[in-house]
Structure formats: C-alpha cells, structure tokens
Amino acid sequence: MPRRMDIGTVLVIGAGPIVIGQACEFDYSGVQAIKALKEEGYRVVLVNSNPATIMTDPGLADATYIEPITPDFVRMIIARERPKEPSGFALLPTMGGQTALNTALALWRSGFLTEAGVEMIGANAEAIEMAEDRLKFREAMDRIGLESPRSLLVRDMAEAGLALAQIGLPAIIRPSFTLAGTGGGIAYNSDEFRDICAAGLRASPVSEILVEESVLGWKEFEMEVVRDRADNAIIICSIENLDAMGVHTGDSITIAPALTLTDKEYQRMRSASIAVLREIGVETGGSNVQFAVNPRDGRMVVIEMNPRVSRSSALASKATGFPIARIAAKLAIGYTLDELTNDITRTTPASFEPAIDYVVTKIPRFAFEKYKGADPGLTTAMKSVGEVMAIGRTFAESLQKALRGLETGLGGLDEIAIAGLGEGDDRAALMAACARPTPDRLRVVAEALRRGLSVADAHTASGYDPWFLDRILEIVACEAGIRTRGMPSDKQEFHALKAMGFSDARLGTLSGRSEADIRNARQALDIRPIFKRIDTCAGEFRSATPYLYSCYETAALGEIPQSEADPTDRRKVIILGGGPNRIGQGIEFDYCCCHAAFALRDLGIESIMVNCNPETVSTDFDTSDRLYFEPVTLEDVLAIIETEQQKGELLGVIVQFGGQTPLRLAEALTHAGIPLLGTGAEAIGLAEDRERFSQLLDQLGLRQAPSAIARSANEALAAAETLGFPLMLRPSFVLGGRAMEIVEDEAALASYVANAIEVSGASPLLVDRYLRDAIEVDVDALCDGQQVVIAGIMEHIEEAGVHSGDSACSLPAYSLPADVLAELGRQTRMLAEALQVRGLVNIQFAVQGDTIYVLEANPRASRTVPFVAKAIGMPVAAIAAKIMAGARLADLWHPPEPGGHISVKEAVFPFARFPGVDPQLGPEMRSTGEVMGIAADFPTAFLKAQIAAGSALPETGTVFISVKDADKAAAVGIARELLDIGFRVIATGGTCDRLVAAGLAVARVNKVREGRRHIVDEMIDGHVHLVVNTTAGRPSISDSASIRRTALAQSIPYFTTISGAKAAVAAIGALRQGGLEVRPLQSYYPSIMSAENGTAVAQAG
C-alpha cells in the first residue's frame, strides 16, 4: 500500500521539557518522524515547548510551534493550521512520550479532534485508553489468555480479607489516586497486610486499594514490537533487565538481547507480544511490552505495554540499528513493512527481525547527590536522569565499557565499601547490601562476590540472574589475579583481558600502574581494538552504514584481526559527544554536536560522531557520516582517532560542543598531538583555572567579585576574614555548579570545605564575595579570530546566586538599560579576543546597579546555545562549527532581524520525584530541562514559559507571601499589585506586619512552628493558589521547606525569589487580559527561514 494520499498535513506533538522519565529519546523519535514524513511530501506541523531539541529547529518541520504542550494550546495550533490544509489533517501522538499521548487523548475526549476534522494516526484513542487503563488492559489480557499479576480492588477491610485469600503473600497494596503511591506498600505477612490495607484505605481519597500479587524478584523482560496496518508484526529487540521486578525499567541495568531464555520461552513471549498489540489495537507503529518471568518455573505474566515509541525503543533502535521511530512514522501514513527499506543495509526490507552478534548493556545514571534528603533507593518510580549504552562482543566487555562510559569516575567494577562488615556476620552484611536496590548495586554485588559471597547467595539477595553473576565473578577473579601477579607480559593473556572489556585505567588501578603506562605496554605488544559494524543482520548482508563499535578480536592464523572500520580518504572531523545525560549536561550539548555534524556536511567535510548515549539524536546513524558508539574516554577516543588517521586527513577533533565530557580530554588529546578544532586546550585551561582567569581579568581591567583562592580549609577561612560573608564557593572544573554553595557564616564555610575540596581533587577553590541582589546575565558569542559577534544577551529573572541553568532568563534583556547592554557586549568582545576563542564562548556576568562583574567565561558551547538560536533565528552552533573548520564570520553571520518578540527560557525541576528534597533554588544546578515561551511582550512570554513548565498561574484566588527581611520592601509592591487585581493575600509573622503597616489588607496565617491551623494546612485544603516564599540562612530555609514541599505536592505555583515573583505578577496580568496567541517559529524570521521549501539556514540533516 502506498502512502496515504488523503492526508496533507501531519501534526507531531513533542514531549516538552526534559524531565525524569522523558528525556532526549523523544527528540530522537520526533526528529526521525518529522524527517520521514517530510520525505513523503507531507506538510509537518510540530508543537514542542523545548527549545533545546533538534526537532524544533526551524528547518525541520514546516511550522514549528514552540508553545506549551497543553490541550488548550494544541487546540489553538490546530485552529490556526487546520484551515490551511484542504486535504486531510492528521495528528501523530506516538512520538512525544506520555505528554503527547495524554494531550492527544484529552483533545479527543473533548470531541475537538472530531469537530476539527483531525484524525489520529499511529495509535487511535481507543487503543491508547485500553493500554493505559489498568483495568481495561487486564481485561484485554484475559481475553487473549495472557496472565497478568493477579489483583483485586478492595473497598473495605472485609474485602481485604477475601483478597488475601485469593492473592496470597507477599502482596502489593496500591491505594487509588494518591501521589507517587503514598500509603501503599508490600506486605509479607498477614499482620503487615492488615496494617497496610488499613493505611491505604485511609490514604485513598476514594477509600479504594488494589491488592496485587507480588512479582518482586521475578525476571523482567521487554519486547520492542513494530506492527503495520496489514498486521505484519516484527520484534525489533528483546531486552532483559539485570535488576529484577521492583526496580523501574528506566532505573534498571538492561541487556539486549535477552540472554537467559530458551527458544521455546522466547517464542512464547514473542507470540504473546504480538497478540498484545493486536488485542489492544495498535494498528501501526512501535510499542513496548513488558513481561515478568518467574525464574523458578518460567511462569510469565504481562506487566504493561506502551502504545508508542519509548525510552526502550530508542535503546532498541540504537542497539540494533533499526530506526523504530522513522519506520513507525512511515507505517502511520500507510506503508507496510515490506514496502520499506532497511536503512542500514539499504538492500533488505524493513520487514525482518534484527539479528545482532554482540551484547548491549545499558546502565542508568543517577543524580541523587544533587537532591539532598532524597532516599537513594530504587523503586517502581523512575529516578535516573540519563543512561549510557555500550556494545561489546561479550557481556563482560559491554558491561565494563558501559561502566567507564558512565563518567562517574569508574574504570570498571571499582571497589565499593559495604557497611556492616567485620561485625560478626559478614555473609549477612553482604547479602543485606546486595538486597538493597541502589544506583551502586552492581558494584556492591561485584564487591560481595569479591569478598567471597557465593553466586547462589548473591542471586538470592539481589535477584540478579546467576548467569550474569557468573560473568561478574569471572571479572573479579581476573582482577584478583592482576592484583597479585601484576599485568601479564604475554600478549595473548593481555589481549584476553582487553577482550573482557577491562579499560587501561582499570588495569592500571589493579596493577598499581598509571593508565598511560598500561597503554604504552599494550601498544608495545601491538594490542589494539578493532571495529565491527552494527548492521541489523549479524553480518548476513553487507551494510552500507558505518555504525561502529570497538572490540578486541582474534584473527585467523597469519592474518590480522578483521576490522570493519574502513576509514575513508576524505577530509574529516571527529565530534566528541556528551555521554550520558546528567544534571547540567544534557540535550543542549547533543543539539550542538548534531549541528556540528550538519555544518561539516555542508562544508563537504566528513563528520565522525563519538558518543555513548542511546537517547540522543547524535547517535542516530544518519546524523553524522560515521558513528562510533563508544564511551567518550581518552582510551576509546584515541583508538578511534588512530583508526581514522589511517586514511584521509583528520582536520581535528571538536571538544567544544559536548559539554564537560570532551573538554576534560582536551589537554590529553593536545598532548598526544591531536589537533583540536576551534579554541585550543590552552585557552580552555585558562578559562577553567580560576586563578589564571582572575589574573587575565585584572590585565583586561574587568571587574570580578572580590575573591580569593583557597587550597585548604585554613586558606578558605582566612579568605572569609578578608572578604566578609556571604560568600559563594565554587570548585574548579565543574559543570552544573556541582558543589557550589553560598555560605552565610564561618560554620557553614568550614563544613563545606571539608567536603568540597575532594570534589575537584587538586584544583583550587574559588571563594567569591556573593553579590546580593545582582542581576545575572548570560552572553553567548561567536569569534573567528578576527571578529566577535554577540549572539544573545540573556537577562536572568532570578538574581545572581541561583545557578544559571536553574534561572529563567529573557532574550532580549527585559530590564537592563542600553548602556549596560553595550558595556556587556564590549566586555564580551574583549574576553573572547583575549581567550583567543575560535567558535563559541559563553560569559556570565553579574550586574549590581550599574557595576558589571565577570563571573566566569566558558570557551565552549553553553547550555543556552539552542535557546539563543531559536530566539534570534540563527543556527549559532552550526555557524560556530563552520568557523572552527576555518570559515569566516563575515561570510556566515547576518545580524539577526529584530523579530519584535521576546523569548523567555524557564527551567524544569524533578523535585516531585524526590520526596524530602527542598525545592529552594541555589547555586547548585538541579533542573533537568527547560522550556521556552515566545510572545510580543515579556509578561506574556514569561506566562507561556510558566504554563509550558507545568506551573498553572492563577487568575484569581489567594496568595501566600512570606519573605526574608531584605525582600520585605519589594513584597509590599507585589502584594499591592495582587490585591489591586482582586487576589486575597495572606502572610505569616513579619511579612504580614510589614504589609499591614504599608496599609494593605492582608490576613495573618500561622507559621508551621506556630501551631495549627498553619499555612501548610491551608495549602493542603486547597485554599492557597500562589506562594511567594524567600528565605535567608539555614534555619529559615528548613522552617519553610515544608511550605515549598507542600506547594510542590499540591501543584501550587511557587516562587522562591522576589524577581521571579515580580515576573509572575506581570504574567498573571497578561493571563487576565486573555488573548494568548500561538505563532510558528518560522513566522518570526520570514526572510531567513523559508517554511515553504524547508531550506532554512538551520536545516538539519
């Protein structure tokens, strides 16, 4: 069947900001879908509030709406776009995660889609509902004879008793309609069962609980299925979780393909997966079906299915080379699988099941250190912020590659302390540690095996399958041998260790030698990795696509190991990616790396991508000319460079675009004689070394906050004497403000220094005078050695002291005067020239009154680059890449047209996932993602950004205000404005007194410690609609933490800075005026972004 001719336009809904559970995998899927639809000649309309995505590049879709993804906004977009399409108008809801599905479903339920003549393609509403509704899903499984975990709905204790008899123990009790499973639990005996049921019935607002058979400890498997409208269905990949049931699959270490199923079991699961898609009615596209299998007898139950592409499908795509989202999009518009080509081989059809001849391991990356007070236990709610994927010929090799690719400082299965050893019962202590699901459990299990725990015991405690435990045991056994006997001198033995995936760094640690020493010894023995291709077919057919991974292989007698790298004789550039997402380094950098690849392609230079993050667009095999799916470590990168240098001309390596990951390698690469493209390692070092940077500022006559350098606790305390409190403390060489802190007194300083110095090792600590009430400014600029152009000056909404990644900001600046802006530009130019920047530079300033302080300069792509690119309509990252490859700004840069609009970026936080964490903003970055609001005026743009970030500002209602003394004057203005537009204002203690004294009609409410009913009671009862709460100092912060937590839990918009609150008041004004409009990005820059032919400057791919 050819593509559908009755559809002219397809609306794609994106996933919005990066949040835990919804990360850049949906940029990858959206980009693939849009490209696939464009290829077929459809007009594509996109909505996504996330500016850091490739999918929102104006050259990709025909009309790109960077607008909030809510039913209201999507309705406005459809109302604007539907009339332009004389033919059919379709909505593809399966590419944007749960956000897109929910939004589409809400529009369908309201009847709007039918009314507007919009057809859902990919998955229809009935199918989505059946998959998402637990009860309907269970009934569907019953109909096709598949088992689900047994469960019963219970409304009172009598029913609970009956449920116990049927379900047995252990049982999981889930109260209905409570946040994050509050009030539920697992009962192992009948006493616990009674207690938890009673508590659950109380906790549930509808007095209803689900009593469910426990499948904790069962093995968890996933099947990635693709189906077309002719009912052809294929399995792309099976995935086995190392972590047993009970840990969210996003937080589990997973392996592809499944390794512990016999064919009979695998085929049973395969047939069941396809039956599930048929019964649910997913007509076309990719879905994910999850199963639990009892390891004792093989009993299999269906857990759930996602009727859309997912994180797992991104992983499966990267693991097999089968582009699920691209194919799913083509199936949605009418093709069948046999009509589509396998894009990797380009000779075989897409209707086959990928066969792989390697092992893929995914390890999630966590950020618990950013969320003080959060329980680092892993549960059924996802908490990881990123993931690494590694490919090896064996499980051991892929596992060890993944561990070093995580970039958490591991060389492999590094040793880890286990509590309770030497206290009498070591076996019990080891088992207890293995039983606790934490981010480090893999290493804990390895450590336990190292300390003699049996595989059987480790299996009992951890639920890891013995097969994997045996392999881990083999690794630790090898480690023990190296520890006692040192590195082998025999080539074959050395080679065997490398083939098990041991990094040079780990071998160094084990043998007491340096990584460089091991590398030299290895190369002296001529032991080098070779590269094999990911080709979807285990070598059965020739692959046209250089999608590569490294391994150590043996050769036929008299031959050398067979490498399939096959480097070309072209001029080439290697782009180093950012590795796994983490707080402070995420999709923004992947966006920049992708743009580097696009720019190089434009210049006719071969682009070679190195990255290990399966969620990304950069690891799509068609983003760059060649893709190495490898850890971004020195060892792995050097091997790739060596291979690529065998033929053609390597112009250099780009380290500027992937965040801190590649920057860390700059010096070592330079040392190894590898040319870096763009700004040199020397300048990077200069900017990162705060002492040398301070000297540079002095030379240039630029001002810095009074500061000192400390290398010890005593030096820090001495500096505090001179500078005075409050102080801002920051270690060198960190991204995302890790361990940055504002301290108000000597005690806080002392406790910080005790911990922070080890964060950055030997690097010094910068102690700054904290600039209170200063406005922070971010400037992104480009420099080609002759000219510096300012791409964007962003004024932060939150004051200096809140991490720039966590601040909202406005472009252009919304309050700074023209002379300050001009001076900011002048200082930026001076610094860019002084740092000899070739490419991008980001400079952060603080403006206090009319004094400008330089906070820091980063001669690299910054987090704000994609936002700037979208706000000004220039492909900033691509231009930077071209400059680095030798092009001139004069030929590339056109001063942006004044678009008559203002763009606001707002950060998005994961606090709701971490009960017990204070959502107070500070110098350590904690946001996971960002949204953009665009409008003609600042209040409206800020309002849109708030809506996009999920903060529903009220038009009316009650505002609670509680501010620190320094903010009380400002609070008067805020309260007055709110009262004037009809809000009721309540306040505690001092704030109330001050507001009343100013003549405002404000009601007093108790602080929490003043007794009940207090402010939190009011909030829980829904009487508060907006919270303004600023704090000074630690005691006040902990006092008010419960207010912020409650605001979060009750979804009450809250602002923890005065500047934020002022912006919110302005936004509420805009909200009350009504008349919010939506506009595609392309309409702001008609001359450089032609939506008609898609040949915009920022064209992707």
Next chain:
Amino acid sequence: MHNPPAPTGAIAFADGTVFMGTGLGATGLIAGELCFNTAMTGYQEILTDPSYAEQIVTFTFPHIGNVGANPEDEEAASAPARRAAIGAVFRAMPTAPSNWRAVDSLSTWLSRRGIIGLAGVDTRAITLHIREKGMPRAAIAHAPQEGTGGQIDRDALIAFARAWQGLEGKDLTPAVATAAAFRSLDTLWTWQDGHSSRDRAEFHVVVVDFGVKANILRALGAINAHATVVGPAATAAEIRALKPDGLILSNGPGDPAATALVCAPMIRELVEARLPTFGICLGHQILALTFGANTMKMGQGHHGANHPVKDVATGKVEIVSMNHGFAVDRATLPDRLAETHVSLFDGTNCGIRLVDRPAFAVQHHPEASPGPQDSLYLFERFAELMAVCRSAPDY
C-alpha cells in the same frame, strides 16, 4: 588470573584459512560444510536438526549455551536423525547454564552428542568470509591437552577439509532417516504441559522422513493428526497401504536433486492421485523437482530465525526460521507450479503449490523450533486441505 588456554581446537577451510581456539564437546576431527546461523536463541534445536547433517554451524550470536540443554528441545525424531550437525563454532566459551529448563550444560551435551565444538574465535569474521566467498568445505578439530597433548596439525587440517567432497550431488537422507516406520501422536510444547501426546487423532498423515524435525510431527499433533513416519525409500504403494489423509515431505540434509532421483516417482504418483501433500524445506525442493523445476546451490544459504517471507496471495509477511543451502530456481517453475511465497531478503522462491492438485510446499520451517511461530498456520491450511479432500476426493 584469566589464562587464555593454549589452542585445543581449530577450524580450517579448504581455502587455507585457519582459526585456532579452544575445543569443547566431542574430541577428534571431522569435515563438512561450514555455514552460519544468525538465530539468537534455539541452539539446541539447531544442532539437533537433521538438515544440518555433514554441516558445521557457526553461531553469529556470541553467547551460546546460556540456557544449557534439556531433553525437550530435541529435534531428532529417530535414532539415525541424531546424526545432525557435526560441529559448532562459538565466539564465547559456553558457560554453566542458567535456566529452569536446563538439565545439562551445553559442553556436556555436545560431548554426549558427539558434536565437536570450538570456542574463542571471531565468528563474525567467519560469517563475513562465508558471506563473501560462500560456504566452505571445512574441518573442525578438538584435541584436548589430555590425550592428544593439544596438538593440532594445521596443514593436515586444511588437507582434511580439502579432501571432503562437499554436499553437491549427495543424498544424505538415508543416513538420517528412520530405519523402521513409527507413529507419533506428540503435540507442540506448552509452558503448562511441555510436550504431550494425544490419545487419538482426527487425521492420519504419512511423513516421508528425509531427516524430519520432531516439531513437524508435534505440529501435526496440534492439528489433530497422528503421524506415521516412513523412510525416504518408501514406495507409493507402501504409503497408500497406510491409508493416509495426507502426506508430508519433510525437511532434510544434502542435495535435493540427489534425493529426488530416488523418491520423485513415489511423490508424483501420490500427488497425482490427489493425496493432500505438504512439503517442507528439502521436501519443498523435492516436490518442485518432481514436477519439473530445478534447484541450485546457494552461496551463503539461509540460516536464521529472522527471515521475512511474503505470502504472494495475501501480501502478508511472515518472519520465519530458515535452514537451507539449496534453493528452488524460480525461473524454472513450470506452469503447474505456482509460486506462493518469496524471500524478501533475496527474492528466492520460498513456496509453491500445484495449480491442479492439493499439494503445496514451503522452503522455510513453519514448525519453527527454533524460531518464530508466524507460519504455523500452514499446518492449519494442511488440515483444511485434508478435510476438504476427505469430503470431496476429486478436489
């Protein structure tokens, strides 16, 4: 310390290529055709499939043996059929098993079964060699330290590979087929019951055993048929005497042209007499040969569990298990043979039916085991055909 053992095993190709590794399973030396299989599960089913007689299987998936071996995952239907694959090549050394169904480790099972194993070689390099140069004549050796002292004579191994005469022109079916007719009422594996047997059945099917996979017999059980398995030399009269409702021409090893010389007359007679007939794999090729098509040797063959096959009539794509090194040359199909299925990988013929007789055949393995169960419906189709012909013998 990980001490890579000195080579105790090797495989040599007739072109002089030699890979040294670690031997496992049976010891000794044997020559055959080297193929690769891309299936990621089902190694025991593969190694017990009699179609692999005189073949050495390279597994492209690196970790083979994880789930051990068990008596249920056996495909040999009779004692002679246990002469299936003669050698197996692995990337990683098979490990201790981890699966509730496992009874033995793969290594132990290989020894007992007389299959020579070789581990620790670059199986992808071998696969690419086969892809580019075709399936080579090869010799595999396992010389353990104890006994032979781990000595492997490379040149002798190459010479041994060269001396083996290849599969072309060879009728291997007598070696792997049952010596005496037997009956089967077995049915397909289920999680609850494993393999079970029927007490009685609706249909009676004669299976001509060219090296039949046990799962074909079990799939017959699942369509309410009991099977009488007869050897490849059975005559039409002998088969007719059994009063069957249908005839299965089974899978099997070797060159179909050689086998067809023996059994084409029997097949022609029964098919012309309108006995419902279903050919599988070698049986498919022999049916085609019987009615005038030619077969040819393939370069790398089809060995895997992920192959797409299109049903020409419905347009539906089935993902199937494949195992064949010869194919029916579609250009030679006579008018009486209509093409029903084609491979979407390379367009080769994968199914035929007689336009004027109740007979059809497929190149792939609808009985699965290992592999997807997408084509099990063909057995249903066969049952329907038998039912129709029973009520209307002139169909």
